[in-house]
Amino acid sequence: MTQTPPAKKTNVFRSVAAALLGVQSDHNRRQDFNQPSALPFILAGLVVIVIFVAVLVGISQFVAG
Structure with missing residues (x-):
């Protein structure tokens, strides 16, 4: 299994947002899991959740006024 080059910031945030909404495609998920480091996805996930x-x-x- 070959590793892909590190993902760009926009791709990381797009992947995190898609995964958060549950619409991540299998192709993108496979690309994400082939990245050399999970740290960008973890940090982006924390930022998006906050x-x-x-x-x-x-x-x-x-709404509560």
Whole structure:
């Protein structure tokens, strides 16, 4: 199994967002798992989750008045 070159930042965030929503294609998932390091995906995942939670808190505070 050959490793692919490191993923670009935009591709990492796109993969994390697709996986978060559950629409990650099998082809992209295979590419992601062939990357030399999982660290960019972990960091991007944490950033996306923090932003997601912040948006939910903001919406709930706006609605609650």
